[in-house]
Amino acid sequence: GERLPGAEALRRAGLSPIALEAKEGLALTNGTSLIAALSCLAVHRAWNLVLAADIAGAMSLEALWGTLKAFHPSIQRVRPYPSQAECAAFISALLEGSEFVRPLHSPYVQDPYSLRCIPQVHGAIRGVVSYVKGLVEVEINSATDNPLFFPGEELVCLSGGNFHGEPLALALDYLAIALADLGNISERRLTRLLDEKANGGLLPPFLTKEGGLNSGFMLLQYTAAALASENKVLSHPASVDNIPTSANVEDHVSMGALAADKALKVVENVETIVAIELMAAAQAIDFRREALGPSVKMGRGTQIAYNLIRKEVPFIAKDELLYPYIQKVQRLVREGILVKEVLLHAD
Numbered sequence: 195g196e197r198l199p200g201a202e203a204l205r206r207a208g209l210s211p212i213a214l215e216a217k218e219g220l221a222l223t224n225g226t227s228l229i230a231a232l233s234c235l236a237v238h239r240a241w242n243l244v245l246a247a248d249i250a251g252a253m254s255l256e257a258l259w260g261t262l263k264a265f266h267p268s269i270q271r272v273r274p275y276p277s278q279a280e281c282a283a284f285i286s287a288l289l290e291g292s293e294f295v296r297p298l299h300s301p302y303v304q305d306p307y308s309l310r311c312i313p314q315v316h317g318a319i320r321g322v323v324s325y326v327k328g329l330v331e332v333e334i335n336s337a338t339d340n341p342l343f344f345p346g347e348e349l350v351c352l353s354g355g356n357f358h359g360e361p362l363a364l365a366l367d368y369l370a371i372a373l374a375d376l377g378n379i380s381e382r383r384l385t386r387l388l389d390e391k392a393n394g395g396l397l398p399p400f401l402t403k404e405g406g407l408n409s410g411f412m413l414l415q416y417t418a419a420a421l422a423s424e425n426k427v428l429s430h431p432a433s434v435d436n437i438p439t440s441a442n443v444e445d446h447v448s449m450g451a452l453a454a455d456k457a458l459k460v461v462e463n464v465e466t467i468v469a470i471e472l473m474a475a476a477q478a479i480d481f482r483r484e485a486l487g488p489s490v491k492m493g494r495g496t497q498i499a500y501n502l503i504r505k506e507v508p509f510i511a512k513d514e515l516l517y518p519y520i521q522k523v524q525r526l527v528r529e530g531i532l533v534k535e536v537l538l539h540a541d
Contacts, residue, residue: 221339225451229359230338232454233330233366239461240323240373243468244316245284245533247376250471251312252285253496254383255305256294257478258393262286263298264310277324278317285312288495288540294482295493306392308382315379322372326365333362359450360433366453367431370460374425377464380471381418387474388415401477401510408513411477414470414520421463428456428463462528469523472532476503477510495540502526502535 204211214222221227254260265286270279289295296302304310341353386392388411390399402410432453438445479500483490492500506522526532 217339224338224357226333226338226357226359226362229362229366229448229450229454230330230333232451232458233326233362234334236366236369236454236457236461237323237327237330239458239465239528240369241327242530242533243373243461243465243527244320244323244376245537246465246472246527247380247468248281248284248312248316249288249495249499249532249536250380250468250475251309251316251383252288252493253475253479253499254387254471255285255289255309255312256292256492256496257387257397257475257482258305258309258383259294259296259396259482260305260309261296261298261300261302262289263303264305265313270313273314275317275321277320278313281317281320282313288499288536289493290495291491292493292496293491294479294486306382306386308379308386312379315375319372319376322368326369329361329365359448363433363448363450363453364431366450366457367429367433370425370453370457371429371431373457373460373464374422374429377418377422377425377460377467380464380467381415381422384415384418384467384471384474387471387478388412397478397481401474401481402512404512410510410513411474411516414474414516417520418467418470421467425460425463428460432456465527466520466524469520469527472499472503472527473507473516473519473523476500476507480509495536498536498539499532502532 198206201211255262262285265282267279267282270282336356338356340355340357341351342356343351387397388400390397398410399405400408400410400412402408432449435449435452436446439447479492491497503523503526506526507519510516510519
């Protein structure tokens with residue numbers, strides 16, 4: 195994980211710098227190569243983030259005494275989007291054995307949208323990430339230089355437009371919009387955890403016992419709301435913009451590098467929102483355990499996530515600085531530690 199100058203990194207690896215040949219320098223500095231590189235990072239972090247949000251949603255479902263009816267395979271079968279079914283199955287697996295959720299035959303038949311519609315919303319976002327991933331895989335295995343040479347063909351040298359970043363620019367704008375909505379639904383679940391009227395008095399206001407003296411998790415919701423609002427601005431598509439350059443020869447450009455930069459910023463913001471939801475869900479689980487008893491079981495996967503969070507963040511009994519805890523849970527999300535541990539030990 196250490197960052198080094200390129201020359202030193204090559205020396206330690208026992209490698210020599212590549213001697214560039216004709217056209218290779220331009221290919222490496224082509225703006226489309228930058229877009230492709232940033233797209234790879236964005237897709238990798240986005241897929242990890244989608245799974246982390248599923249874990250957060252499952253913990254919130256337990257904290258809010260939700261039902262698993264909405265995740266039943268029969269519901270997914272009659273609207274057969276593959277990503278929706280995959281999300282529902284993953285949530286069900288995470289919550290296997292949970293005694294925090296409502297019994298399937300409970301008279302309370304359904305939950306608010308932010309819980310009940312996780313397969314439809316998270317699933318749709320999964321689909322977007324998969325779609326963008328497919329485009330990125332095509333891109334990084336493509337020739338985007340200009341001109342291109344085709345030895346042995348009738349026209350050996352062809353000048354074209356494979357350098358244009360439009361395929362990725364449009365996809366990255368799509369990705370930013372989808373991930374912004376992932377942050378929106380996470381923030382809505384967070385708010386429900388903190389608002390006693392929204393959760394029916396199941397949890398204390400702002401997840402603190404002494405609401406008159408302590409703000410509890412109130413300002414964490416402020417933070418999540420601010421980030422969700424910023425994402426709405428960042429979701430404005432860069433690909434619809436265009437300023438001609440090069441004496442009007444380059445008269446239509448993709449703005450793909452800006453689209454990639456915005457998408458990565460949205461990823462970072464949503465990583466923080468999901469980290470805050472995870473913190474709040476763990477706090478809420480502790481309150482519910484007080485009411486249900488110490489022996490009540492969490493789900494097979496959510497228990498692993500809870501344990502991981504509690505290694506970094508204690509139960510917050512009274513007001514204290516919370517941003518160091520946010521950063522710790524954000525690291526669990528951003529570096530893939532949360533998802534890796536849950537997938538490794540929940541199977």
